[in-house]
Amino acid sequence: MIEIGQKSEFELTYHDAVMYCFCLGEGWRLPTWSEYYNFDNPNLRGGWYVDDPLTDKAETFTVTPVRDLKDD
Numbered sequence: 001m002i003e004i005g006q007k008s009e010f011e012l013t014y015h016d017a018v019m020y021c022f023c024l025g026e027g028w029r030l031p032t033w034s035e036y037y038n039f040d041n042p043n044l045r046g047g048w049y050v051d052d053p054l055t056d057k058a059e060t061f062t063v064t065p066v067r068d069l070k071d072d
Helices: 014-024 033-038
Strands: 002-004 066-068
Touching: none
Parallel strands: none
Antiparallel strands: 002 066
């Protein structure tokens, strides 16, 4: 299970999106491809995901960070 963070208010390059997630603190990251496409939350659509094929382009998109929920 994952926790879904708030979508960024601005667009970022892929590398800036990775840094954005890192700066949010412990555990925040880009969603994986399967989380991005298979998750029932439309907020994940239209942004970056891990190893997106556009990573080397100058494209900019929003980012919706996610992090894994811990089992207690």
